[in-house]
Amino acid sequence: MTGTAEPLLRIEGLRTVFRTHGGEIAAVDGVDLSVPRGRTLGIVGESGCGKSVLSLSVMRLVAHPGRVAAGRVLLEGRDLLQLSAAEMRDVRGSQVAMIFQEPMTSLNPVHTVGFQITEAMRAHDPRASRAELRDRAIEALKRVRIPAPERRFEEYPHLLSGGMRQRVMIAMALACRPKLLIADEPTTALDVTVQAQILDLLRDLQQETGMSIILITHDLGVVAEMADEVAVMYAGRVVERAAAGAVFDDPMHPYTLGLLGSVPRLDEERETLLAIEGSVPPPFALPRGCRFHPRCPFAVEDCKAEPPPLRAIAPGHEAACLRAPVERLAA
Amino acid sequence: MLRHALHRVALAVPVMFGVLLIGFMLMQIVPTDPATVRAGPTATQEVVAAIRAELGLDKPIWVQFGLYLGRLAQGDLGVSIINNMPVTQELATTIGPTVELMFASLLWSIPLGIFLGTVAAYWRGSLLDRAIMAVSVAGVSVPVFFLGLVLIWFVGFQWQLLPFTGREGPLWTWEGIRAIILPALTLGGVLVGPVARMTRTAVVDTLSADHVRTARAKGLNERLVVLRHALRNALIPVVTLIGLQIGFLLGGAVVTETIFSWPGVGRLAVGAILSADFPLAQGTIIVLSAGFILVNLIVDLLYAVLDPRVRQG
Numbered sequence: 279m280t281g282t283a284e285p286l287l288r289i290e291g292l293r294t295v296f297r298t299h300g301g302e303i304a305a306v307d308g309v310d311l312s313v314p315r316g317r318t319l320g321i322v323g324e325s326g327c328g329k330s331v332l333s334l335s336v337m338r339l340v341a342h343p344g345r346v347a348a349g350r351v352l353l354e355g356r357d358l359l360q361l362s363a364a365e366m367r368d369v370r371g372s373q374v375a376m377i378f379q380e381p382m383t384s385l386n387p388v389h390t391v392g393f394q395i396t397e398a399m400r401a402h403d404p405r406a407s408r409a410e411l412r413d414r415a416i417e418a419l420k421r422v423r424i425p426a427p428e429r430r431f432e433e434y435p436h437l438l439s440g441g442m443r444q445r446v447m448i449a450m451a452l453a454c455r456p457k458l459l460i461a462d463e464p465t466t467a468l469d470v471t472v473q474a475q476i477l478d479l480l481r482d483l484q485q486e487t488g489m490s491i492i493l494i495t496h497d498l499g500v501v502a503e504m505a506d507e508v509a510v511m512y513a514g515r516v517v518e519r520a521a522a523g524a525v526f527d528d529p530m531h532p533y534t535l536g537l538l539g540s541v542p543r544l545d546e547e548r549e550t551l552l553a554i555e556g557s558v559p560p561p562f563a564l565p566r567g568c569r570f571h572p573r574c575p576f577a578v579e580d581c582k583a584e585p586p587p588l589r590a591i592a593p594g595h596e597a598a599c600l601r602a603p604v605e606r607l608a609a
Numbered sequence: 610m611l612r613h614a615l616h617r618v619a620l621a622v623p624v625m626f627g628v629l630l631i632g633f634m635l636m637q638i639v640p641t642d643p644a645t646v647r648a649g650p651t652a653t654q655e656v657v658a659a660i661r662a663e664l665g666l667d668k669p670i671w672v673q674f675g676l677y678l679g680r681l682a683q684g685d686l687g688v689s690i691i692n693n694m695p696v697t698q699e700l701a702t703t704i705g706p707t708v709e710l711m712f713a714s715l716l717w718s719i720p721l722g723i724f725l726g727t728v729a730a731y732w733r734g735s736l737l738d739r740a741i742m743a744v745s746v747a748g749v750s751v752p753v754f755f756l757g758l759v760l761i762w763f764v765g766f767q768w769q770l771l772p773f774t775g776r777e778g779p780l781w782t783w784e785g786i787r788a789i790i791l792p793a794l795t796l797g798g799v800l801v802g803p804v805a806r807m808t809r810t811a812v813v814d815t816l817s818a819d820h821v822r823t824a825r826a827k828g829l830n831e832r833l834v835v836l837r838h839a840l841r842n843a844l845i846p847v848v849t850l851i852g853l854q855i856g857f858l859l860g861g862a863v864v865t866e867t868i869f870s871w872p873g874v875g876r877l878a879v880g881a882i883l884s885a886d887f888p889l890a891q892g893t894i895i896v897l898s899a900g901f902i903l904v905n906l907i908v909d910l911l912y913a914v915l916d917p918r919v920r921q922g
Binding site: 437 | 825
């Protein structure tokens with residue numbers, strides 16, 4: 279990818295499987311990604327493509343019966359998958375933090391906002407005094423622009439709106455100044471005006487702190503606005519990877535092309551929105567070869583043989599497609 | 610919080626009235642005539658009629674109920690037919706031991722049930738989980754009297770480890786504690802199973818909740834995740850169940866007190882009913898029902914303590 283500096287996070291050959299009655303199925307199957315320092319990596323894909331499982335795998339929070347079966351997750355060169363449970367706890371919250379899609383249920387209803395924020399701080403700084411933690415938590419609430427933070431500190435989550443709760447989640451996630459924030463569909467459950475505010479806030483906080491962000495979303499608009507680099511996922515694999523501008527202006531994988539074709543745009547005249555034929559295959563019934571080929575208008579016989587690896591089509595622009603770049607074929 | 614409490618107290622009033630009415634009606638249905646019992650087997654018709662008039666039993670039922678309520682309001686529960694003692698006095702000496710027995714039973718059974726349920730939920734599907742659940746199903750299925758008799762036979766009689774007849778002193782004395790162990794094991798034993806099962810279900814639920822994932826993502830250790838974020842939230846349904854189970858526990862207290870000769874309200878009730886001592890039986894029903902209503906009131910208030918949404922809603 280762009281830049282020669284060592285990235286903050288590098289994911290290599292990550293494979294996360296779930297045990298079912300029919301055997302093991304891979305929700306994430308051989309993913310390579312990297313997140314540069316201070317930048318935002320957007321991961322896009324439809325529901326079920328494995329993007330949330332990917333983020334939980336980085337945090338080692340995949341719930342039973344899932345487990346990370348192979349690969350490396352290198353944070354500044356240290357493989358998180360090799361850490362002991364206690365070492366991993368130290369990483370969570372302090373170096374890598376996470377916010378989730380559902381701000382309504384992601385906070386515990388029986389503890390105050392202040393308690394939940396100070397609890398995160400105390401986990402990584404057990405010697406801090408109560409008063410000091412309180413000051414720092416109120417500072418954190420101020421940083422995410424929550425009005426009357428002293429009052430909010432004492433309140434329970436059910437008194438807050440969805441947008442406010444997501445701000446509290448962000449304040450909690452950033453309480454220990456992590457180097458990497460994983461945001462899993464952070465704005466999906468919010469209404470549009472609040473979405474924009476939360477995205478603005480994330481961008482501002484990134485500039486203040488210099489943290490890296492992994493932004494997981496199905497919303498191409500959010501990616502276009504936020505991401506520096508983009509990875510497109512389909513059926514557990516990365517199918518295209520490039521700088522954000524390149525993906526939007528010059529998509530090379532037929533799936534990306536299909537995704538972009540299904541988004542209404544104001545700057546182009548389009549008679550009808552294009553839909554991708556068919557639906558995402560379930561992980562227990564993946565087609566052989568390229569996983570997109572049954573839905574791909576450009577598929578040829580070779581596509582059914584072997585899954586195509588990611589390869590550089592242009593400098594800094596990779597796609598996992600035998601026929602890429604396909605934009606010329608589409609024209 | 611105060612409004613919530615007042616609301617709950619207000620709701621308890623009609624319930625208590627219903628209890629008084631039903632208790633009164635039950636005593637009317639019983640095919641024994643209290644005046645005949647009082648008069649004794651050799652009394653003449655005239656004597657029985659005089660006693661009936663004296664007890665007010667010759668008046669219409671609703672008048673009797675009205676008079677009964679009037680006396681109740683003055684704290685007069687009547688006089689025991691058998692030994693002529695005021696019912697309030699009989700109750701006063703038995704409430705203490707019953708409360709003592711209930712307290713001693715809850716003291717060990719609820720923490721144990723919650724602990725077992727949480728352990729089973731955390732390692733759900735494991736051998737440990739299955740063992741705990743098997744034991745609690747067995748616990749649910751064993752009748753109180755059977756458990757009591759088994760304990761008496763082995764621990765009390767065969768091995769002579771602990772006393773099993775009656776209360777031997779207040780709880781702050783060594784004898785008092787020794788004497789309450791077997792009755793409290795018997796009565797509490799009924800509760801461990803249901804509490805463990807309910808706790809397991811509730812904790813399994815909360816362990817997969819989003820906020821538990823958040824707690825882990827913060828870097829909390831598993832002990833805090835389970836205690837503060839899973840069990841703490843799971844206590845809300847568990848407390849409700851405990852409130853309901855305490856009704857059964859009062860029933861169990863009647864049996865336990867009888868087989869251990871524990872001088873409580875339950876044993877008094879059994880004696881009163883068997884000897885057709887109506888005023889005394891009615892008095893014990895009132896006390897046991899009031900206890901049940903009081904416990905439910907406490908549970909309702911605990912609810913508000915545990916769940917801020919109830920407190921402020």
